[in-house]
Amino acid sequence: MSMHWAALLTNVTCDKSLRTDPAGIAVWALQFTPRVARVDQAVLLEVEQSLRLFGGEDRVHELVEAGATELGITELAWAPTSLAALACARVGIRDGFSGPLTNVLDPLPYECVDAVNVHGATLARLGCRTLADVRMLPRGGIRRRFDSQLLLALDQAYGLCPEGYQWVTLPETYSAKLQLPGRVDTAPALMFGARRLLVQMGGWLCARQCGVTAFTLHWCYDVMRAKDAGDGGKITVRTAHPTQNVDHLCRLLTENLAKVTLLAPVGDLILSATEVTPFIEESRSLIPDDRPTGESIDLVLERIEARLGKKRVLRPVLTEDTRMEWMNHWQPMNAKRPATKVRQVSGPQPTWILKTPLKLDVKGERPLYQGPLQLLLGPERVEGGWWHRAQDADGRQSSLNVGRDYWVALSQHAGALWIFQQRLPKDTAASWFLHGLFA
Structure with missing residues (x-):
């Protein structure tokens, strides 16, 4: 893959x-x-x-x-x-x-x-x-x-074996610390380090699809300070609307720091997102939200098709095929829909399908994907395609006939998976493949 x-x-x-x-x-x-x-x-x-x-x-x-x-x-x-x-x-x-x-x-x-x-x-x-x-x-x-x-x-x-990692999880709250390279004596000079913390916070906000309405910058005074200076200070900046714009946040913080007087040199900065709300972006949909009452979605799509071209607006159409890769195809909006029968599914179907099935390693006849897989449900046999021929770049014809046994498997790290065991050609050892993932 x-x-x-x-x-x-x-x-x-x-x-x-x-x-x-x-x-x-x-x-x-x-x-x-x-x-x-x-x-x-x-x-x-x-x-x-x-x-x-x-x-x-x-x-x-x-x-x-x-x-x-x-x-x-x-x-x-x-x-x-x-x-x-x-x-x-x-x-x-x-x-x-x-x-x-x-x-x-x-x-x-x-x-x-x-x-x-x-x-x-x-x-x-x-x-x-x-x-x-x-x-x-x-x-x-x-x-x-x-x-x-x-x-x-x-x-x-070299891409001959799948890779697996422990993915970083997104924290519920944001707070980051940065050690400055030297003692900073003036508040405006803190912006050099504060901007890096704001860039990090901007990434966190985008990942959480949120906007910040208030954030706090803490500064810690150097250990070589006067006794009456205290441990440090802080400033809280508020915005009128939720935002993820780092440049805007930097401008606001710069204006506020210009009014601050430091009581001692600063060695460390801590930035915290104090108030965060869900960020609702402006809709960029081609389908207008204020459609006239009674106008069908087909009429709206026709206008979009006229604007973008017939090959840019497509609809999925089911086909009479049991193979997942050829169960549906895309055709223009105005094309005649063929009369098809929907295949009765006997087992659960995955939320996402891999474009190309991923071959799995096997240990002791047991498939592996980020560890051994536990087979939960199956098998569901899928066969067909003996009539289906494909032509490669050299003009040679090849059969797309498949014979597969599908299983729902459980991975300790990846969750529920949709895998199959290859049954064709019969003269070769059966191989295991990952074909889909459940939400």
Whole structure:
């Protein structure tokens, strides 16, 4: 299954003296995707399912890279796997999609993959310098001489084995701390660090689909302060309407800090979202909310079709097919609908279907996906397609006949899954595939 990963190195910043907490960067990244993980001093994002939401690959790259720059991150990379993105970021390669993954990774030093670098001394004595050198070693010998993590990491980096992470969870409230690089004597100078905290809060607000109406900036005085100065101070800024606009919040905070006098030098900042409300954005639907009474949805869609073109407004149509991939197709609004019979479903159907089923590993005839799977319900046999032929790029005809046994399975980490066991061709061993996920 195609993936799109980003890796951000939080220990490599444009300002060595002002480091943003990796946990705060991970929370900020949740505005782009719920699949965010922390690995050592790096933050990993899997954004494949978010590309269309944000307007395509280029737009997602632009947003992530702009935010990373605001947070002081200078080294980041994009690649089809998380370990490949992390390796590219460590050697300064921004685009891991510039060619086939093997061509991108093979020339890289093996030090850029942690599980391989652990055995760096031994690999160096064997004459290995790059990932390609390590891959050329006999797999059996690697398995006996090194731990299992080395081969697993290589397979995951090259996309030969699925990756699994403990995803970062979105906190219910926002509060972040930042240690300043030096003693700050004037309140307006606090904005340099406060802006980074506001950028993080903006990501948290987007992820929660909320707007802030009040936030509080706390500052802690340096330990070398006068006794009557106290521990620190704070200022609360309020907005007229819920907002996620970081620039607007920065302007408000700047105006308020201009009126503050510090009693001692400041060493740390803490930003908290004091009042948060659900954020209701302006509707951008093509269907007007104030349609005249009595006007049907079909008439509105006809106007939209005239504006955008017939190939841009489509409707799903069921077909008489038991195979999930061909159970429906899309056709223009005005096309004649064929008379079809709806297939009676005997078992539960998943909420999301993978475009291409993901082959699962098997251990002791038991399918694995982030751990062993427990079969709950099934099997439901689906067969058909012997009449269906497809033509590839070379003009050759191939059959799309399938024979599958579908099961509802339970994963300890991923929840309820829809998997099937391949029954065709009969002369090969039956394989397990992940085809859908339940909400």
